[in-house]
Amino acid sequence: MMSVSLINLFKRVNFRETVSAPRRLTNLFELSQSSRGLKTVHLEWKRPEKLGSIHPKNSGDLEPLPELDKSEIFQEFKEAGIDIEKMSEEQRKLYTLGFLPGIYAHRTQLQNALSKVQRHRFDTDSIEAKIARSTVNIRRLQKMQVEDQRNKKQKVFLKELIDKRRSMLNKLREADYKRFEWLIEQLNIEYRPQPENTARITRKNSLRILTEEYCDKVKNDRLEALKKKMQVEKEKFEIEKKQILEWIEKEEAACEKLKQLISE
The missing domain is CATH 1.20.5 (Single alpha-helices involved in coiled-coils or other helix-helix interfaces)
Structure with a gap:
């Protein structure tokens, strides 16, 4: 019984193949006849690289955070009245950004960004100051995200910061457009509103x-x-x-x- 069933199975397979082969040939012949005379256009298309919402091209950040001079003295030490000039070279290095923890460099970058948009020295709560502070944090986290892409909490926090800054930019754009243009020029930001409909590529x-x-x-x-x-x-x-x-x-x-x- 086993041998008879196998023989019947092979017969069916061979019969199907012999029947389908002429059909394939006729289909190919019809296709060649129908496409005869058409010009072949060589178009190259590559699927665009998919960039996340936290990528600088999508967030609108046109430049990363500037590199700081490691031999620079922390600004708050200068304002505190510490006489650094009389210190030795080894003692003076202890007050530089190269020997201090990274938070001091971050505070320096924050102060540099705030100094571009502040209305006065103590302006820290205006919408321009908030946008500048968010911009520094966003660019810092974008650099950290490149180094550690598996940090999901950091990625979510960065996405929330970008959305929050976009909301503040929208409010400033509606309230004072000239101030808005001046701000994005100072911080080197490209305004990218949230798209209404994202078409699938x-x-x-x-x-x-x-x-x-x-x-x-x-x-x-x-x-x-x-x-x-x-x-x-x-x-x-x-x-x-x-x-x-x-x-x-x-x-x-x-x-x-x-x-x-x-x-x-």
């Missing part, structure tokens, strides 16, 4: 767009070639027209003389 739609652009390019190139050809023919036509008009004037003048002779 597919290969089919992208190839349609590329095909339309290719057709428009071919159309414009042919029109330009036709214009140049018509311009050359126009110049020839003008020369020929001038010669014909001169000949007509001569013939008319000759006819007038002939009429005068006949009338006399």
Whole structure:
């Protein structure tokens, strides 16, 4: 029984293959006949790189945090009246940003950003100061996220900071547009509002767009070639027209003389 069933199974498989093979050939022949005469257009399309919402290109940050001079003295130590100039070189290094914890460098970057947008020295609660502070924190976290991409809590906090800054930028844009433009220029931010509808990028739609652009390019190139050809023919036509008009004037003048002779 086992051998009979296996033989029947092989017969069915072979029969299906022998039946489907001519159908495949006819389908390929019909496809080649239907596509005959069509021009093959070589369009290259690469799927764009997917960037997260925390990426600087999507958040609008056009530059990272500037690198600080490690030999610089922390500003608050200068304002505290500490006489650093009289200290030795080894003692002086202890007050530099290179020997202090990283929080001091972060505070220096915050102060540098605030000094660009503050209305006065003690301005820390205005919307401009809040946006500047958020910008420094965002750029700092973006750098940390590149180094440690598995930190999910940090990623969520960074996304919330970006959304919060976008909300403050929207409010400032509605309230004072000139101030808004000045602020984004000072902080080097590109304003990117939240898109209403995010269209899905597919290969089919992208190839349609590329095909339309290719057709428009071919159309414009042919029109330009036709214009140049018509311009050359126009110049020839003008020369020929001038010669014909001169000949007509001569013939008319000759006819007038002939009429005068006949009338006399």
